[in-house]
Amino acid sequence: MTDQTTRLVLPSHIEAVADAAAAASEFARTCGLADDAAFGIDMAVREAITNAIVHGNKEDDSKKVELTLNCSQNAVEIEVKDQGEGFDPGSVPDPTAPENILKTSGRGNFLIRNLMDEVDWSKRADGGTTVRMVKRF
Amino acid sequence: MAELTIRERQAGDVTVLDMDGRITIGEGSVALRSAVRRLLEEGKKKILLNLAGVGYIDSSGIGELVSSYTAINKEGGQLKLLSLTQKLQDLLTITKLLTVFDSYDTEDEALSNFK
Numbered sequence: 001m002t003d004q005t006t007r008l009v010l011p012s013h014i015e016a017v018a019d020a021a022a023a024a025s026e027f028a029r030t031c032g033l034a035d036d037a038a039f040g041i042d043m044a045v046r047e048a049i050t051n052a053i054v055h056g057n058k059e060d061d062s063k064k065v066e067l068t069l070n071c072s073q074n075a076v077e078i079e080v081k082d083q084g085e086g087f088d089p090g091s092v093p094d095p096t097a098p099e100n101i102l103k104t105s106g107r108g109n110f111l112i113r114n115l116m117d118e119v120d121w122s123k124r125a126d127g128g129t130t131v132r133m134v135k136r137f
Numbered sequence: 138m139a140e141l142t143i144r145e146r147q148a149g150d151v152t153v154l155d156m157d158g159r160i161t162i163g164e165g166s167v168a169l170r171s172a173v174r175r176l177l178e179e180g181k182k183k184i185l186l187n188l189a190g191v192g193y194i195d196s197s198g199i200g201e202l203v204s205s206y207t208a209i210n211k212e213g214g215q216l217k218l219l220s221l222t223q224k225l226q227d228l229l230t231i232t233k234l235l236t237v238f239d240s241y242d243t244e245d246e247a248l249s250n251f252k
Contacts, residue, residue: 014163039224046195050162096233102207104200107232111196114231 003072004031010049010065012057020067021046024078031071032137040115041076041135047108048080048131056082056129075117075136086123141165141191143172148244151183151251152176153219157190160198169198173205182214183251187244189220199232206238215239219247 006027010016025042033041049065057063063083070077093100095107112119118134141158154172159165176184186202194202202218209216218240221229229235241247 017162043195046161050195050197101233101237102203104204104207105196107196107199110232111228 003070005071006069008067008069010053010067012053012059012061012063012065014050014053014059016065017046017049017053020049024067024069027069027071028076028135031076033076033135037135041078044112044115044119044133044135045078045080047112048078048133051087051108052080052082052084052129052131056084056087058084075134078133078135080131080133081124081128083128085127087121087129089121139164139168141168143168145172145176148185148248151185151248152181153185153187153244155187155190159193160191160201161193161195162197166197166201169201169205173208177208177212177214182209182212184209184214184216185219185244185247185251186216187219188222188225192222192224194225194228199228199234202238203234215251217241217247217250219244 010020021042024045025038028038028041052065066081068079092109095110116133117136120132122130124130144155146153206216218238221240
């Protein structure tokens with residue numbers, strides 16, 4: 001199949017999360033991923049976009065979140081970009097550690113790592129964080 | 138249409154919350170939080186969350202389950218989970234929370250385990 005790319009620009013409102021996640025999983029299914037893997041993409045994108053809106057853009061109306069979905073012959077690659085101040089993934093404690101297990105937040109990135117085959121976070125030169133996630137067929 | 142609907146019923150001295158929908162950031166999480174808070178204010182401290190109708194939960198929803206568990210325990214109460222869907226079970230396993238929560242497949246078994 002030929003490569004396909006879809007790009008969405010989202011407002012920094014929590015209400016934008018659900019539709020974007022659904023669009024990502026539908027894209028993944030169209031690309032040929034099985035239902036379980038597409039569900040994983042729905043969840044991972046949901047977590048990444050929530051982080052971008054809440055922690056990256058601080059729900060600032062003047063800032064946007066960009067979601068890019070790419071389908072190739074052997075993988076679905078997803079990028080989520082915010083316009084915040086950058087993020088150090090190493091700064092998030094392990095939510096499964098005994099001292100953190102009863103914390104009410106901090107599991108988003110952990111879930112992304114478990115649901116996707118590859119994930120990395122990078123700070124862009126113009127500011128903001130890009131999360132790149134890959135799910136292979 | 139609400140993201141999460143919650144119906145309350147009594148089974149002896151246990152309050153059962155039958156939930157249907159999604160427990161996610163925003164409406165769903167807030168609905169669960171409000172329901173548990175109200176029950177505690179009413180002095181109802183034995184709470185069984187029936188999750189048979191919940192096919193989707195995000196990290197915020199998981200956080201809300203943890204928050205409910207902590208709040209209820211702090212009041213000397215008990216929170217147990219009933220009928221986890223496979224997806225919920227997988228998520229609670231990955232996050233090591235299945236070792237924290239008491240969960241059951243049948244209501245009779247769940248109810249008999251409240252002290």
